Amino acid sequence: MHIDPLERKWVQVSLGMCALFVSIIMLDALFHGVNAPSNVETIDSRKIHLSEEFGEDNLGVQVAENGEITVRLVAGRYAFFPKEITIPAETKITFRWVSMDVLHGVHMPMTNMSTMIVPGYVSQVESSFPRPGEYPMLCNEYCGLGHDHMWSKVSVID
Ligand code: CUA
Numbered sequence: 001m002h003i004d005p006l007e008r009k010w011v012q013v014s015l016g017m018c019a020l021f022v023s024i025i026m027l028d029a030l031f032h033g034v035n036a037p038s039n040v041e042t043i044d045s046r047k048i049h050l051s052e053e054f055g056e057d058n059l060g061v062q063v064a065e066n067g068e069i070t071v072r073l074v075a076g077r078y079a080f081f082p083k084e085i086t087i088p089a090e091t092k093i094t095f096r097w098v099s100m101d102v103l104h105g106v107h108m109p110m111t112n113m114s115t116m117i118v119p120g121y122v123s124q125v126e127s128s129f130p131r132p133g134e135y136p137m138l139c140n141e142y143c144g145l146g147h148d149h150m151w152s153k154v155s156v157i158d
Pocket residue numbers: 076077078103104105139140141142143144147148150
């Protein structure tokens with residue numbers, strides 16, 4: 001069977017690209033493991049309430065001695081805990097979420113905030129909010145019959 005040399009060349013190029021992509025994926029899996037492609041930090045979902053970091057009295061907004069602000073939230077059917085947080089505008093804020101049951105998501109309309117909350121992992125996002133106002137923090141992964149009602153209020157103040 002005759003194959004045009006130019007066509008043969010392009011077949012080789014495309015096969016070479018496939019081989020390159022597959023080997024990048026394989027190498028990445030070898031060195032980084034097969035994980036959610038984000039902050040890879042594990043936590044036992046069944047023992048969240050017993051953990052120091054995500055215990056009930058440690059949730060919400062915390063300001064460290066050096067001024068860094070961290071917000072810790074627990075997602076569970078069908079709410080984020082706490083239900084309301086207040087944070088300053090134009091300040092870098094580190095959000096850390098865990099799920100106590102199933103897969104949830106978090107989305108804040110009109111901001112760049114969006115991530116998945118996978119049971120067994122800590123989801124971490126850094127963000128800042130230039131405009132003061134009230135924002136809903138919505139669950140954007142279907143998690144059950146009460147999914148529509150799963151949200152918290154975020155107040156961004158000057
Ligand atoms: Cu939680 Cu949908």
